[in-house]
Structures are given as C-alpha cells and as structure tokens.
Amino acid sequence: MSLFERFEKSFMPNYGTPPVALARGEGSAVWDVDGKRYLDFIGGIAVSSLGHAHPALVEAVSRQVATLAHTSNLFVHEPEILLAEKLLGLLKDPAKIFLANSGTEANEAAYKLALKYGRREGRRYFVAAENGFHGRTIGALSLTGKKAIRDQFGPFPVEVRFVPYGDAEALREEVTGECVAVFLEPTQGEAGVVPPPDGYFQAVREICDSTGALMVADEIQSAIGRTGHWFAHQADGVVPDILTLAKGLGGGLPIGACVGFGEAGTLFAKGDHGSTFGGNPVSCAAALAVLDNVDLEHVQKVAAQLRTGLEAIEHPLLKGVRGRGLWLAAVLTSDVSAAVQKAAADAGFLLNALQPDAVRLAPPLVVTDSEVQSFVDAFPKILTEATP
Known part of the structure; x- marks a missing residue:
C-alpha cells in the first residue's frame, strides 16, 4: 500500500490527498519517496526560513x-x-x-x-x-x-x-x-x-x-x-x-x-x-x-533577482508578478494555476496554486542566486506546458 493510500485511509479528508510525498530535504531542495529532487519554492507555506536541515x-x-x-x-x-x-x-x-x-x-x-x-x-x-x-x-x-x-x-x-x-x-x-x-x-x-x-x-x-x-x-x-x-x-x-x-x-x-x-x-x-x-x-x-x-541583505538581493527575472518573461499565460520580497504571486491570464503547479512539479519545482489565477512563490530565505535563476529559466516552459 502506497503512502498516499495509507494517508487516505488514516486521515480526515479536509486536505484531500497531497500530490507529492516528501522524504527529506537539504537547503532549498527536497526529495520525494521515489528519490526525485525538487527545488522547494513553497517553503512550507513561508515557514522554512532556513530551508531544510540547516546546521544551525x-x-x-x-x-x-x-x-x-x-x-x-x-x-x-x-x-x-x-x-x-x-x-x-x-x-x-x-x-x-x-x-x-x-x-x-x-x-x-x-x-x-x-x-x-x-x-x-x-x-x-x-x-x-x-x-x-x-x-x-x-x-x-x-x-x-x-x-x-x-x-x-x-x-x-x-x-x-x-x-x-x-x-x-x-x-x-x-x-x-x-x-x-x-x-x-x-x-x-x-x-x-x-x-x-x-x-x-x-x-x-x-x-x-x-x-x-x-x-x-x-x-x-x-x-x-x-x-x-x-x-x-x-x-x-x-x-x-x-x-x-x-x-x-x-x-x-x-x-x-x-x-x-x-x-x-x-x-x-x-x-x-x-x-x-x-x-x-x-x-x-x-x-x-x-x-x-536570516540575512536580510541576501533576501533583498535574491528577491530582486527573482522578481526582475519573472517580470522579464513574455508569455501569453503570465499576466504579471505581485508581492514583496521572497513572497510573490505569478498572476496568470487564465484560471490554470493547478496545471502550472503540476507542470512545475514535473519540472522539479514545488509551487503553490494559491488562487485559480495565481501561484505562490515563497522559497526559503537561504535560496541561492543560482537556484533562483534555474527557476526563472525553467518557468516559461512550465507555463507553456500548463497552457490550455
């Protein structure tokens, strides 16, 4: 019996069944039970300030x-x-x-x-x-x-x-x-x-x-x-x-x-x-x-990089970006945030379909500039995969 089946058997249905079962994390990355690696751009819903398994x-x-x-x-x-x-x-x-x-x-x-x-x-x-x-x-x-x-x-x-x-x-x-x-x-x-x-x-x-x-x-x-x-x-x-x-x-x-x-x-x-x-x-x-x-200068630097990178993307599904710091929403031109979340997971990024037309980005505050850039580079293809 899979973890998903055991979850459904044991818990009240108020959360539904989450689509990914995580096993471990390090820094801004997490791995699921099958060994697939993801960059965590949800951060436990803006909780994992220092990412995963931070030594301190x-x-x-x-x-x-x-x-x-x-x-x-x-x-x-x-x-x-x-x-x-x-x-x-x-x-x-x-x-x-x-x-x-x-x-x-x-x-x-x-x-x-x-x-x-x-x-x-x-x-x-x-x-x-x-x-x-x-x-x-x-x-x-x-x-x-x-x-x-x-x-x-x-x-x-x-x-x-x-x-x-x-x-x-x-x-x-x-x-x-x-x-x-x-x-x-x-x-x-x-x-x-x-x-x-x-x-x-x-x-x-x-x-x-x-x-x-x-x-x-x-x-x-x-x-x-x-x-x-x-x-x-x-x-x-x-x-x-x-x-x-x-x-x-x-x-x-x-x-x-x-x-x-x-x-x-x-x-x-x-x-x-x-x-x-x-x-x-x-x-x-x-x-x-x-x-x-928490290093506020680092947060400000990578937040500016993330926002600037996303705002530079020209894609028919991306309407704009809003929010502050490392707490942003990519606003969509149609109500397909669930499809964007799935396409992102397939590509190795965890996002949150927050509203029908918006996905939330809240990576750990220790996310690196190279990790931010990898997401910015991948996002246009993710949007294309999610386009109806």
Missing part, C-alpha cells in the same frame, strides 16, 4: 531537546526569555509578548486582547478585510473575510464588518468610536499575495488613532525577513497596537507570538490567557537560530 537549526534543536524539552507555563526557562528579548530588540518599540504554538493561536490571543480592551471601552464590533485570512479556529475565523471557509461555521461570537482591502475611504467610513479593532495583513497572503496601495497602512494608523480602535497587524506570513524586512509594517513606517507572528519564526517548528505595543501589552491580567506548549524551549531555540541566521 539542527544544532540548536538537538542541543535543547537533549537539555530541557518542555516546562509548561508554570516555570521560566532561558530560551523563551532570550527569544522575547531578541524580538523586542528587532521591533525597537516598547512591547510585551505572549508565545503560542501557531498563527491561528497568535491571532486568537490578539482577538482576546482586543476584546478585553473593547469591553472596557464600551466598543462592540471589529473591522477586517474582504478576502483576508487570519486562521480557522472560531475567533480567528470570525475575522477571516473568505465566505467559502467562513460562512458554514457561523454564527460568530462578535460582529465583524468587512471592507475592501486597500480602500482607505471604505475603512474610514466603517471605523467609528464603537469599533474595537481593525485586523489587517500588511500583504494579503491567502488572497493571492496582494500588497496594499502605497500609503494604505499609514492611513489605517491615522484612522485607528482618530477613533481609538486598536490596529492589529497579522504578520503570520509577512514577518521574519520574508518581505526583505524583519517585519513588513516597519517598511510602511507604522507601529501597530498588536502584532501577530508565526510561520517563518520557527523555521519549521511550531511557534507563534502575539505582541502588544504600549498599553496593549499590559491588557491581559494573570489568568486571562495561557498555553501549555506556548514558549516551548525547543521551539524557542529553533526561533533563536532562525533570527540569528
């Missing part, structure tokens, strides 16, 4: 698991403190941190933090963006503006009003003194790697300041160097009230973080929130290895 990550995790693997939140351990201090140093603005296990849990913490603020201030509703994605647990899902995955699980515990992403005037009309918080991604990931118009996040900050609503930046995908900056909001010149992190922070190990700036960092009282595994020593050791080994 292997050493940090191995050392920590052999020393102290788990404590719960009943005890203090140094890796969590070192990680918090490192993040605060990179953020530069006064803040406090809650560590969780995933992006959804980081957003749940942000949601609860905002709820506590809103009830104290007599506020009653949230604002989020159409097509935004913040997670699949009920609190995070209530803020997610994708009807296909949201509506069947309602009703939700609080009112959330959705506005078009990037439309500052629509946001201004919806955010009043009764708004608890505005939840937004600095670039919408699952919607198709859609960046906002220039100046949008400065406008969001001004709208929140003028109404007293909290500004929450969901940087689950966009942070930890993915856009060429440690945090995408820094490039926009704003500081949110609450920031959520996960994915690339652990480099492959599960970890999330909710950061509260200024007063938002002190809203929780003892017992208000918690996590048994949040701040796990092994995950914190992995995150420290990631932060110590």
Whole structure:
C-alpha cells in the first residue's frame, strides 16, 4: 500500500490527498519517496526560513531537546526569555509578548486582547478585510473575510464588518468610536499575495488613532525577513497596537507570538490567557537560530533577482508578478494555476496554486542566486506546458 493510500485511509479528508510525498530535504531542495529532487519554492507555506536541515537549526534543536524539552507555563526557562528579548530588540518599540504554538493561536490571543480592551471601552464590533485570512479556529475565523471557509461555521461570537482591502475611504467610513479593532495583513497572503496601495497602512494608523480602535497587524506570513524586512509594517513606517507572528519564526517548528505595543501589552491580567506548549524551549531555540541566521541583505538581493527575472518573461499565460520580497504571486491570464503547479512539479519545482489565477512563490530565505535563476529559466516552459 502506497503512502498516499495509507494517508487516505488514516486521515480526515479536509486536505484531500497531497500530490507529492516528501522524504527529506537539504537547503532549498527536497526529495520525494521515489528519490526525485525538487527545488522547494513553497517553503512550507513561508515557514522554512532556513530551508531544510540547516546546521544551525539542527544544532540548536538537538542541543535543547537533549537539555530541557518542555516546562509548561508554570516555570521560566532561558530560551523563551532570550527569544522575547531578541524580538523586542528587532521591533525597537516598547512591547510585551505572549508565545503560542501557531498563527491561528497568535491571532486568537490578539482577538482576546482586543476584546478585553473593547469591553472596557464600551466598543462592540471589529473591522477586517474582504478576502483576508487570519486562521480557522472560531475567533480567528470570525475575522477571516473568505465566505467559502467562513460562512458554514457561523454564527460568530462578535460582529465583524468587512471592507475592501486597500480602500482607505471604505475603512474610514466603517471605523467609528464603537469599533474595537481593525485586523489587517500588511500583504494579503491567502488572497493571492496582494500588497496594499502605497500609503494604505499609514492611513489605517491615522484612522485607528482618530477613533481609538486598536490596529492589529497579522504578520503570520509577512514577518521574519520574508518581505526583505524583519517585519513588513516597519517598511510602511507604522507601529501597530498588536502584532501577530508565526510561520517563518520557527523555521519549521511550531511557534507563534502575539505582541502588544504600549498599553496593549499590559491588557491581559494573570489568568486571562495561557498555553501549555506556548514558549516551548525547543521551539524557542529553533526561533533563536532562525533570527540569528536570516540575512536580510541576501533576501533583498535574491528577491530582486527573482522578481526582475519573472517580470522579464513574455508569455501569453503570465499576466504579471505581485508581492514583496521572497513572497510573490505569478498572476496568470487564465484560471490554470493547478496545471502550472503540476507542470512545475514535473519540472522539479514545488509551487503553490494559491488562487485559480495565481501561484505562490515563497522559497526559503537561504535560496541561492543560482537556484533562483534555474527557476526563472525553467518557468516559461512550465507555463507553456500548463497552457490550455
């Protein structure tokens, strides 16, 4: 019985059956169970910051698991403190941190933090963006503006009003003194790697300041160097009230973080929130290895090479390229992203059919210039193979 058959026999069908069974990885490459090599341009959905089997990550995790693997939140351990201090140093603005296990849990913490603020201030509703994605647990899902995955699980515990992403005037009309918080991604990931118009996040900050609503930046995908900056909001010149992190922070190990700036960092009282595994020593050791080994100059260089190379391709199926840093979408002229994903896999590249007309590119941040060039050189043929 194949791994695919065993998968179907053992697991719930919510993922379908993935088309490739992976066995191992090294750097930006992975091999399937039949020994075929691929360049990984998905990166575990923007998770594998240091690629696969990075020596620093292997050493940090191995050392920590052999020393102290788990404590719960009943005890203090140094890796969590070192990680918090490192993040605060990179953020530069006064803040406090809650560590969780995933992006959804980081957003749940942000949601609860905002709820506590809103009830104290007599506020009653949230604002989020159409097509935004913040997670699949009920609190995070209530803020997610994708009807296909949201509506069947309602009703939700609080009112959330959705506005078009990037439309500052629509946001201004919806955010009043009764708004608890505005939840937004600095670039919408699952919607198709859609960046906002220039100046949008400065406008969001001004709208929140003028109404007293909290500004929450969901940087689950966009942070930890993915856009060429440690945090995408820094490039926009704003500081949110609450920031959520996960994915690339652990480099492959599960970890999330909710950061509260200024007063938002002190809203929780003892017992208000918690996590048994949040701040796990092994995950914190992995995150420290990631932060110590991400090279932003390298990310910026290979990101520019990837974007320039893709933009130079003239092909009837390629409409354009959008995104930031090593987090791009190749936008297609027809809804054949699944065919592009398959043709790419056949050619030895793993891509993600994110939307019917867009494929996501999120390679490890350690991807080399030669690996980027090999993909750029191969992409026209991949597009031709996928052309209807």
